[in-house]
Amino acid sequence: MTPRTGDGGVPDDPEITAARLAAVREAMAGEGIDALVLRPSPDFRFLGGGDGPFLVVTGDGASETGDPAALVPRGARRVGVDPEMRVRELFALAIEAELVPASPVLAPLRARKEPYELVAIERAALAAEGVLLQARELAWFGVTERAMADRLRMLLLESGCEEVLSARVAAGAHTARPGHRPGDRVINPGDAVLVSVCGRWDGYCAEAARVFAVAEPPDDYEAMYWVVLAARDAALAAARPGAPASAVAAAVTEVIDGSGYGRFAAPRSGRGVGLGPEEGPRLDEDAPLEPGMTFCLEPAIYVPELFGARVADVVACTGSGPVALAAGPHDLQILDR
Structure with missing residues (x-):
């Protein structure tokens, strides 16, 4: 049991x-x-x-x-x-x-989670992913970042999380600001929107982050977003047991640098998660990954004063390889209302 x-x-x-x-x-x-x-x-x-x-x-x-x-x-x-x-x-x-x-x-x-800990982290990840799936069906036109973040916070609590650690919405040029806090900026057609939620389930934390576009994406945005997604996929493939944790960050760097966006890349590509939203393993260190380790992959590109894109997924390192704990869609969702 x-x-x-x-x-x-x-x-x-x-x-x-x-x-x-x-x-x-x-x-x-x-x-x-x-x-x-x-x-x-x-x-x-x-x-x-x-x-x-x-x-x-x-x-x-x-x-x-x-x-x-x-x-x-x-x-x-x-x-x-x-x-x-x-x-x-x-x-x-x-x-x-x-x-x-x-x-x-x-x-x-x-750093190495027991099976029952992995269950709790997976439930937190599924709750966060479920909220972002519901977010696709909400009305975004003409609503402020803060109002949408409040709505997502309520959805995460309704999902069963005992605590919401963060609910963030950034629209337009605000997407280029790492750590932007939702404000009174109104969301309009043509905006890119970064959305993330992080909750605690049975004591354990997980975050999910996705990218939306209102009516249509800004010029050149879609191409940049696919670079971020390719970096996420490369990081996931690198997160195998026995590999140095730094190999995950190196995989992200290789993809983003190769695209020409290297100078706009976020300084880190992920972090460990568990009882805290940020813990070991550190992806900038060479310690080997081990089965039971869990971390949030979060590659991002931020082009100042223009736009940014960030994807976050919680991953478990298992004996047979890396597993994303909430396998939601990663397409660039076009919001039509």
């Missing part, structure tokens, strides 16, 4: 939590770390953190507390702290130990 996860993606099965803690303690010993202090974050949830406000893991225990310094062993020399720890929280620790990032301990353990 596939274990169910509880709030925040923590497994209900005590044996799984115990196995995670055992693996963490082994990694702590390898890194020479005497204790971990975690605040509410993906690392915190990975190890079963609940109400917090802190979780302290030592060689012989794991406890939630409001006073983490009291649970750090006396004489501890190195303490791993949550990468999301705030400055005031670090000062409040007031312990005589070297504070180091907890990431070297936890990131490798979180």
